[in-house]
Amino acid sequence: MSQSGRLVHERRQLHDLKDLPRSAxxxxxxxxxxxxxxxxxxxxALFAPAALVTWVRTYLAYVFHKKHYFPEYTAxxxxxxYALADERGxxxxxxxxxxxxxxxxxxxxxxxxxxxxxxxxxxxxxxDVYYVGDPPSVNENCLGIKNPNNNYDPVTxxxxxxxxxxxxxxxxxxxxxxGYFEVFLPGLGLRTPGGMTGQQTSFxxxxxxYWRMIAIDTGYNSIGVPxxxxxxxxxxxxxIGGDCELPAPLLKWLKEMVRPEEDPRGVIxxxxxxxxxxxxxxxxxxxxxxxxxxxxxxxxxxxxxxxxLAGTT
Amino acid sequence: xxxxxxxxxxEPHPNFYDNRRGAHGFGVNGHVNLTFHGPTLKASYVxxxxxxxxxxxxxxVGGNVELAGQRVICHDADFHVGPEMVRVTLQNQIDESSTS
Numbered sequence: 001m002s003q004s005g006r007l008v009h010e011r012r013q014l015h016d017l018k019d020l021p022r023s024a025x026x027x028x029x030x031x032x033x034x035x036x037x038x039x040x041x042x043x044x045a046l047f048a049p050a051a052l053v054t055w056v057r058t059y060l061a062y063v064f065h066k067k068h069y070f071p072e073y074t075a076x077x078x079x080x081x082y083a084l085a086d087e088r089g090x091x092x093x094x095x096x097x098x099x100x101x102x103x104x105x106x107x108x109x110x111x112x113x114x115x116x117x118x119x120x121x122x123x124x125x126x127x128d129v130y131y132v133g134d135p136p137s138v139n140e141n142c143l144g145i146k147n148p149n150n151n152y153d154p155v156t157x158x159x160x161x162x163x164x165x166x167x168x169x170x171x172x173x174x175x176x177x178x179g180y181f182e183v184f185l186p187g188l189g190l191r192t193p194g195g196m197t198g199q200q201t202s203f204x205x206x207x208x209x210y211w212r213m214i215a216i217d218t219g220y221n222s223i224g225v226p227x228x229x230x231x232x233x234x235x236x237x238x239x240i241g242g243d244c245e246l247p248a249p250l251l252k253w254l255k256e257m258v259r260p261e262e263d264p265r266g267v268i269x270x271x272x273x274x275x276x277x278x279x280x281x282x283x284x285x286x287x288x289x290x291x292x293x294x295x296x297x298x299x300x301x302x303x304x305x306x307x308x309l310a311g312t313t
Numbered sequence: 314x315x316x317x318x319x320x321x322x323x324e325p326h327p328n329f330y331d332n333r334r335g336a337h338g339f340g341v342n343g344h345v346n347l348t349f350h351g352p353t354l355k356a357s358y359v360x361x362x363x364x365x366x367x368x369x370x371x372x373x374v375g376g377n378v379e380l381a382g383q384r385v386i387c388h389d390a391d392f393h394v395g396p397e398m399v400r401v402t403l404q405n406q407i408d409e410s411s412t413s
Contacts, residue, residue, distance in 0.1 A: 014315040098344040111343045210352040210373045266373025278321030298377040307317040309342035310330035
């Protein structure tokens with residue numbers, strides 16, 4: 001208990017994330033409110049002067065800074081093409097996948113524990129670190145490093161025995177992608193005796209004789225023009241709202257390295273955003289681009305963003 | 314997270330979805346485990362408690378990925394399974410019985 005008699009939790013609570021808007025401005029406000037009244041901030045903290053001042057400062061910093069540059073496949077020593085194999089090169093491979101996991105809650109820790117029980121060769125996070133995926137958020141919610149802005153216990157993303165990867169989500173781009181590209185990815189990739197190789201790109205392919213698991217970055221262009229993209233009708237104007245368009249360097253990688261039209265293997269797609277949904281918004285653009293890039297067959301597609309378990313044929 | 318609850322409101326309706334509410338008031342699904350063996354992929358969807366909910370088997374066939382079978386493990390009333398999925402599961406059982 002705190003001195004005020006309020007129950008104090010050691011980690012962020014799911015209720016703190018309830019109805020979190022998919023807007024950079026309001027996600028930044030949630031983060032500012034939490035930072036000004038730790039721990040377990042009450043709802044009225046959103047209107048505290050200190051929270052509003054912090055919010056204006058961080059939100060303007062976001063608005064007036066460019067997105068992190070988008071690394072091309074040449075940044076990766078293996079051109080972002082990895083072996084889908086166990087430690088001995090065999091094709092009996094286990095992969096554990098979670099999405100929208102980076103919350104820093106007890107539930108996130110619980111999922112991490114369950115994933116470890118599977119003894120996966122690879123783990124893959126398909127995007128979203130809350131509230132805004134900036135470096136302190138990535139440290140606290142993924143790397144087990146305490147956030148100096150609150151009193152919560154951190155959570156650590158489980159790494160597989162061969163390696164681990166992460167996709168980009170919209171919340172990472174609420175901080176222009178800096179925490180994702182600069183803090184999270186360097187600690188991922190393949191395990192080596194000297195440590196992790198790092199994941200140099202926000203897209204990758206794991207492949208063996210039968211399968212290709214192709215991971216794409218739908219997060220990078222998921223955020224539109226600040227402020228305008230949050231206004232209904234206006235955000236439907238092309239170029240205003242985020243449409244998850246796959247960046248040109250990713251399409252170049254598909255064309256030059258993946259070449260899906262020439263390949264007979266089964267394809268599993270991974271992305272943060274859904275192609276379609278029976279529950280909420282749909283993002284058709286990436287699928288159109290994949291089709292145009294030569295991926296014109298039946299695939300299995302895992303995505304996050306919807307925050308629910310549902311399967312559609 | 315937190316895991317959302319509610320019924321589908323638009324097409325396409327899912328073949329299955331988990332609408333179970335946990336003690337914290339939110340949904341309870343967690344992650345998916347994939348196991349590759351040659352051209353076969355098994356997917357197991359696991360909840361926060363570590364319970365497998367549905368298991369699927371997929372095959373890489375001639376460049377396509379085909380659903381070979383599904384097994385529903387969770388029989389909670391709020392774990393919704395549609396007619397398409399029932400058909401696939403039954404077909405799978407028929408295939409199993411015809412080969413045994």
